[in-house]
Amino acid sequence: MRWWGWGREDRRVLLTPELAGLLHNALGLDGALRVPVAFGDVTLGDAVLQPRARQRLEEAVGGAAWVRSDPAARILHSGGKSYVELVHMRAGVPYGAPDAVVFPASHEEVGAVLSICSAERVAVVPFGGGTSIVGGLAPIPGAQHAVISLDLSRLTGVLAVDAASLTISVAAGTRGPALEAALAEHDLTLGHYPDSFEFASIGGCAATRSVGQASSGYGRIDQAIEGVRIATPIGELAAAALPASAAGPALRELIVGSEGVLGVITGLLLRVRTRPARHRYEGVVFDTFAGAADALRIAVQDRATPDVVRLSDELQTSLLLAAGESNGRRAPLGRHGLRSRVGVLVIVGWEGQRDSVERRRLHTMTLLRRGGGTPIGVAAGRAWAASRFATPYVRDELLGRGVLVDQFETASTWTGLEPLRAAVVAALVESLTARGTPPLIGTQISHIYDTGASLTFTVLARALEGQEESQWRAAKEAASAAIVRAGATISHHHGIGRDHADWAAAELGELGVSSLRALKDHLDPVGVMNPGKLIPAT
Numbered sequence: 313m314r315w316w317g318w319g320r321e322d323r324r325v326l327l328t329p330e331l332a333g334l335l336h337n338a339l340g341l342d343g344a345l346r347v348p349v350a351f352g353d354v355t356l357g358d359a360v361l362q363p364r365a366r367q368r369l370e371e372a373v374g375g376a377a378w379v380r381s382d383p384a385a386r387i388l389h390s391g392g393k394s395y396v397e398l399v400h401m402r403a404g405v406p407y408g409a410p411d412a413v414v415f416p417a418s419h420e421e422v423g424a425v426l427s428i429c430s431a432e433r434v435a436v437v438p439f440g441g442g443t444s445i446v447g448g449l450a451p452i453p454g455a456q457h458a459v460i461s462l463d464l465s466r467l468t469g470v471l472a473v474d475a476a477s478l479t480i481s482v483a484a485g486t487r488g489p490a491l492e493a494a495l496a497e498h499d500l501t502l503g504h505y506p507d508s509f510e511f512a513s514i515g516g517c518a519a520t521r522s523v524g525q526a527s528s529g530y531g532r533i534d535q536a537i538e539g540v541r542i543a544t545p546i547g548e549l550a551a552a553a554l555p556a557s558a559a560g561p562a563l564r565e566l567i568v569g570s571e572g573v574l575g576v577i578t579g580l581l582l583r584v585r586t587r588p589a590r591h592r593y594e595g596v597v598f599d600t601f602a603g604a605a606d607a608l609r610i611a612v613q614d615r616a617t618p619d620v621v622r623l624s625d626e627l628q629t630s631l632l633l634a635a636g637e638s639n640g641r642r643a644p645l646g647r648h649g650l651r652s653r654v655g656v657l658v659i660v661g662w663e664g665q666r667d668s669v670e671r672r673r674l675h676t677m678t679l680l681r682r683g684g685g686t687p688i689g690v691a692a693g694r695a696w697a698a699s700r701f702a703t704p705y706v707r708d709e710l711l712g713r714g715v716l717v718d719q720f721e722t723a724s725t726w727t728g729l730e731p732l733r734a735a736v737v738a739a740l741v742e743s744l745t746a747r748g749t750p751p752l753i754g755t756q757i758s759h760i761y762d763t764g765a766s767l768t769f770t771v772l773a774r775a776l777e778g779q780e781e782s783q784w785r786a787a788k789e790a791a792s793a794a795i796v797r798a799g800a801t802i803s804h805h806h807g808i809g810r811d812h813a814d815w816a817a818a819e820l821g822e823l824g825v826s827s828l829r830a831l832k833d834h835l836d837p838v839g840v841m842n843p844g845k846l847i848p849a850t
């Protein structure tokens with residue numbers, strides 16, 4: 313993973329001249345290219361882990377090689393991939409860095425590390441794929457004297473497959489591509505493809521309740537989790553892995569989404585499916601976002617949900633057109649009628665066995681047509697599929713051109729969706745325009761439910777050089793306040809982390825927050841687990 317941005321070192325996704333021109337004009341960019349500082353110029357504070365704590369940790373994980381404090385390890389674990397974290401990183405001044413990075417190789421080693429850290433008063437930040445965009449990986453020591461990053465990259469692999477029950481047991485550090493490759497050998501799939509799929513770990517996905525691009529059909533990660541094993545500072549907590557149970561409240565639900573503040577998820581029992589024989593993705597154009605949303609509502613409520621749903625508003629649709637395909641070829645959308653009309657694009661897709669794909673597609677498309685949609689064929693779907701993991705690479709290019717670029721998401725009922733969208737857009741426009749940087753704001757529905765849908769906002773503005781953080785923070789505050797006022801969720805899938813912690817109280821309620829805090833105090837009495845995340849400060 314690039315230390316100053318996203319993705320594989322050997323991959324870059326260049327902006328098309330059309331997109332670069334559009335952004336240059338709309339945002340008033342100066343055309344200059346900004347490059348990150350040299351790796352050697354990144355500033356790090358001294359590592360303060362006490363020698364006794366280090367020695368005990370080395371003994372617990374198999375030697376000094378697995379407890380690293382070299383600059384490379386500390387820089388690569390100094391945070392996640394949010395806009396502000398990348399701005400700081402590119403300038404060579406990360407928010408902070410862990411004093412050491414520890415690499416356990418088993419559940420038992422994780423348990424030993426947590427108990428040593430509690431005794432030695434060292435904070436622990438679990439590190440899966442390192443893709444958090446809400447500050448979930450910020451190395452905050454809290455009340456402890458030092459902080460380690462607990463890298464789970466040695467805890468990998470599919471441990472067991474039950475083909476008859478369609479379940480698998482998997483180690484938490486396993487990343488998306490490795491998991492799907494292992495499942496392919498058994499003709500199975502999890503079908504969980506977040507935009508961060510290339511790097512996100514399955515434990516990190518469970519810890520943040522992530523969603524994938526096909527989650528409207530496959531379900532969110534929480535719906536795929538049958539059992540979970542977690543190491544806490546006071547021992548192991550394993551929620552029973554059964555198809556159903558009436559044995560009280562589901563403990564599993566307390567662990568999923570706990571973002572490392574209670575302990576470390578070391579293994580999961582997941583529901584999987586037979587690998588699809590057929591994938592079909594295609595485009596449908598509507599006149600308006602609200603009209604398309606209504607057609608999708610009718611489809612989901614009539615049990616005609618496609619597996620993939622990506623409804624882009626007018627602005628996002630025009631950005632998609634301008635962006636072309638990620639691999640440098642032009643997107644074929646224009647040839648299929650989209651360019652010639654004002655409208656919004658929905659990508660819909662189905663995965664499964666041949667007959668069921670055709671049957672389900674027919675049902676959905678009938679309803680979408682009836683709702684005013686015009687199908688534009690599979691070329692649009694193929695263009696989406698070819699570039700489905702390219703957006704994070706595009707963000708790096710935008711950062712290099714001095715663009716403030718952020719994405720955040722919420723969800724609401726169908727009734728509340730349009731007022732929510734209008735309120736958040738207005739809040740962002742007001743905040744950014746007040747600083748002389750009027751933004752472009754795109755919205756997307758990417759997950760639909762019987763009762764409502766997610767809304768993702770893409771914010772683009774000219775970054776105020778040297779004031780990027782305060783500019784972003786003001787806009788983020790304004791948007792979060794609008795979300796909370798509208799009664800929507802502060803996060804549909806990126807989680808709470810550090811950046812949303814102060815807003816979580818509005819959603820959880822006072823008693824909800826104090827109940828969570830009581831559970832944390834019980835499982836983590838010294839307070840070493842991921843300080844400053846998820847649970848609002850008192």
Ligand SMILES: Cc1cc2nc3c(=O)[nH]c(=O)nc-3n(C[C@H](O)[C@H](O)[C@H](O)COP(=O)(O)OP(=O)(O)OC[C@H]3O[C@@H](n4cnc5c(N)ncnc54)[C@H](O)[C@@H]3O)c2cc1C
Nearest residue numbers: 440441442443444448506507513515516517522523572577
């Ligand atoms: C470009 C980009 C695109 C993204 N797209 C999506 C998307 O489409 N859908 C989506 O849901 N999210 C998305 N995300 C957010 C992020 O990738 C997901 O939240 C993902 O679930 C995080 O997985 P990870 O392994 O990288 O976790 P990390 O970033 O390593 O950790 C996330 C949080 O969970 C904790 N944690 C990690 N592993 C464990 C564990 N085993 N036990 C306990 N706590 C743990 C960490 O301490 C941290 O607080 C995106 C992020 C980026 C940068």
